[in-house]
Amino acid sequence: MSMNSENRNAESSYVACPRYEAALEDQLQGTLRGPEAAMIADHLATCVGCRVALEDAAVSARLLAIAEPATDPGAGFSRIVMARIRQELQINEGKSIWRPFVAVAWRFAATAAFALVLLVSFDLGRHSQWVADQPIVAENRIPEIAPDRPSLPASRDDVILMMADTSHGKQ
Numbered sequence: 001m002s003m004n005s006e007n008r009n010a011e012s013s014y015v016a017c018p019r020y021e022a023a024l025e026d027q028l029q030g031t032l033r034g035p036e037a038a039m040i041a042d043h044l045a046t047c048v049g050c051r052v053a054l055e056d057a058a059v060s061a062r063l064l065a066i067a068e069p070a071t072d073p074g075a076g077f078s079r080i081v082m083a084r085i086r087q088e089l090q091i092n093e094g095k096s097i098w099r100p101f102v103a104v105a106w107r108f109a110a111t112a113a114f115a116l117v118l119l120v121s122f123d124l125g126r127h128s129q130w131v132a133d134q135p136i137v138a139e140n141r142i143p144e145i146a147p148d149r150p151s152l153p154a155s156r157d158d159v160i161l162m163m164a165d166t167s168h169g170k171q
Helices: 003-011 021-029 034-046 048-066 077-095 099-133 156-167
Strands: none
Touching: 021 034, 021 048, 034 048
16 A cells, blocks of 8 residues: 555545535636635645545546536336336345234234224223213202202102192192
């Protein structure tokens, strides 16, 4: 390994300053002029990370300039690629060791959800029956002002007696 490649590997751990990153791209394209160009030149003289980033970008730009543009693959390219991806996924899914476990897990989850719904509905039914069976007790906080309410009639005879009591003496 030469000294230059060792130096290059040691410097590659440096990172460009976020403040100067956009200016480095402008410097590479040659669009910086005046005080901005002087400012980036001064910074590059003192900052190893930005200098290495600029050198790497320059190498990449030269490689891209040398490379020939690729031809357009055509409109059907994406359909062909997606069909191949789906085919690979189906093949790999069929080979998966977890597939039977996933199927059982979905069935177990559905069964557990159904059982939970049954338990909750049963509990709600029991609770509403229990509430219906409980006597209604109204607290009368002011007994002197609010008299007790009369009880409801239990049979037809009680209704006739109530009517007789209310109409007695009003003829």
